[in-house]
Amino acid sequence: MDNSTVPDARDLTQHERAILDLLLSGDFPGAADLRAQAEHVQVVATCGCGCGSYDVAVTEPGVARADLPNGPILQELSVIDADGTFYGSVIMLAHGGLLSYLDYHTWDDRTLTGLPPIEHLSVLRR
Numbered sequence: 523m524d525n526s527t528v529p530d531a532r533d534l535t536q537h538e539r540a541i542l543d544l545l546l547s548g549d550f551p552g553a554a555d556l557r558a559q560a561e562h563v564q565v566v567a568t569c570g571c572g573c574g575s576y577d578v579a580v581t582e583p584g585v586a587r588a589d590l591p592n593g594p595i596l597q598e599l600s601v602i603d604a605d606g607t608f609y610g611s612v613i614m615l616a617h618g619g620l621l622s623y624l625d626y627h628t629w630d631d632r633t634l635t636g637l638p639p640i641e642h643l644s645v646l647r648r
């Protein structure tokens with residue numbers, strides 16, 4: 523997350539889609555609008571460090587914007603090892619009420635080779 527991003531225009535992978543769906547699941551402020559946006563998104567750049575964080579663009583201009591301030595949306599994913607160690611988070615930043623950046627970061631210095639496995643993730647409301 524501390525390296526510059528690399529342009530990478532493409533559809534979300536199945537894994538990215540599964541994580542995004544989980545991150546936007548349930549009821550929290552802006553959830554319905556963000557889920558509607560998520561049906562029309564593309565990756566536009568990925569983090570240069572290999573962590574799997576990505577910039578996302580909403581490709582449907584007519585989609586409703588969520589009534590949210592710029593910054594993290596009000597739900598995130600905790601990343602927890604098979605042995606129960608809480609080691610990171612996956613968050614989504616909104617800008618102008620639109621999905622903008624998915625950030626994966628960890629608390630320790632493990633080398634990241636992409637987004638965490640879906641079974642390590644649990645939903646955390648802020």
Ligand SMILES: [Zn+2]
Pocket residue numbers: 523524525569570571572573574575
């Ligand atoms: Zn990174």
